[in-house]
Amino acid sequence: MKKTVLTLAFAAAAAASALPSMAWAMGAQEAVNVMAKNHYVAPHDLQKQYGYWTAEAVSNDGVRATVLVNDANGSFTAVRKGDIGTALPSVDRVAQQVRAAGYSFVYDVELDDGFWQAKARQSVTNREKVEFVLHPVTLEVLSQVGRSGGTVNGQPVLSADQIVAALQQAGYTRVRGVEYEDGYWEAEATNTANLAVELRVDAVTGAVLREQLDD
Numbered sequence: 093m094k095k096t097v098l099t100l101a102f103a104a105a106a107a108a109s110a111l112p113s114m115a116w117a118m119g120a121q122e123a124v125n126v127m128a129k130n131h132y133v134a135p136h137d138l139q140k141q142y143g144y145w146t147a148e149a150v151s152n153d154g155v156r157a158t159v160l161v162n163d164a165n166g167s168f169t170a171v172r173k174g175d176i177g178t179a180l181p182s183v184d185r186v187a188q189q190v191r192a193a194g195y196s197f198v199y200d201v202e203l204d205d206g207f208w209q210a211k212a213r214q215s216v217t218n219r220e221k222v223e224f225v226l227h228p229v230t231l232e233v234l235s236q237v238g239r240s241g242g243t244v245n246g247q248p249v250l251s252a253d254q255i256v257a258a259l260q261q262a263g264y265t266r267v268r269g270v271e272y273e274d275g276y277w278e279a280e281a282t283n284t285a286n287l288a289v290e291l292r293v294d295a296v297t298g299a300v301l302r303e304q305l306d307d
Contacts, residue, residue, distance in 0.1 A: 116140055116163050123147075123161045130168045132159050141275060142225055142234040143245050146206045158206035160228070171206045171228045180228055186210060189231045190224055203228065223272060237272050237295070244275065249295045255279065258298030259291065280306055 118126075120138060123145035127135055135147035145161040157170040176182060181189075186208045187198040195212035202209055208226040213219050222242065225235035235244040241251035250258070252270045255277045259267045264281040271278050277293040283303065292302040 118145065118161070118163050118166065120145070122166075123163075126161045126166050126168055127159050130159070130170070132157065132170065135159070141205075142207065144206075160206050169206075169227075169229060171203070173203055176203060181208075181231060186226060186231060189226065189233075193224075193233065193236075195222065207234065235275065239270075239272070244295065247296055250277070250298050252277070255293055255298060259293070259300070262300065264289075264291070276301070 123138070124135055124147075127133075127147065127149055131152045132149035133152070135149040138145065138147040140146075140163070143163055145163060147159055148156065149159045150156050151170070155172065157172045160169040160171065161167070162169075171180065180203070183201045186201050187210065190198045190201075190210050190212050193212075194214060196215050197213040198210055200209075200211045206228060208224075208228055208231065210224045210226070212222050212224060214222075220238045220240060222236060222238035224233060226233055236242045237244065237249050239252040241254070242249045249272075252272075255270055256267045256279075259279060259281055263284045267279055267281045269278075269280040272295070275295060277295050279291045279293065281289060281291055283289050288306040289303050290306045291300055293299065294301055
C-alpha cells in the first residue's frame with residue numbers, strides 16, 4: 093500500500109509545473125520523507141508551488157491536513173482550516189497584512205490549497221486587481237500579481253500586455269481573455285492552424301505550456 097501511495101504522489105509531482113519556472117532543491121521522495129518524519133502519511137496531490145512541496149495527507153491520529161515542505165530548507169507546516177484564528181492567523185489578520193502592503197481594498201480572503209489567497213486594489217483611482225498568495229502561518233507574501241505584472245517567489249512576472257506580445261510573436265492571433273489564474277497566465281487565441289484554442293502560459297518566460305481546443 094505504501095509503495096502505491098508513493099507512486100501516485102511521484103506521478104502527480106511529475107505532472108505538476110513549478111510556479112514559476114525554477115530549479116527545485118528537493119525531489120518528490122525527499123519531500124514525502126519530510127512529511128513522514130512529521131507523522132503525516134498517505135500524501136496525494138503532491139505538487140510544487142510558491143517554493144513549497146504541497147500535498148494532502150493524514151496524520152498518525154487520523155487528522156487530514158494540507159502539508160507544506162519548504163523546498164529550500166525542508167521546514168514543515170501542517171495546515172488545517174479548523175486552526176484559523178488559533179494556530180493560523182485570522183482572516184482579518186490576513187487582510188491587515190495586505191493592507192499594510194499599500195492596498196486599501198482587500199476582499200475574497202480565503203485559505204485554499206494550504207496558502208492564504210486574497211484579492212486587492214490599491215485605491216479608488218487605481219483599480220487594478222492584484223492577487224496575493226501568502227504563507228499560511230507567517231503571512232510572507234509569496235506571490236503578488238496583477239495585469240501589470242508582479243512577482244512570484246521574488247521573480248518578476250510578465251504583464252498581460254507582455255503575454256499578448258509573446259503569444260503574437262509565437263504565431264498566435266486574436267489573443268483575448270488574458271487572465272492570471274493559479275500561478276499561470278491563461279488566454280484564448282487562434283493558432284497557426286486557424287483553430288480556436290485555450291492556452292496556459294508560463295508567467296515568467298511567456299512560453300506556452302498547454303494548448304487545447306476551445307470548446
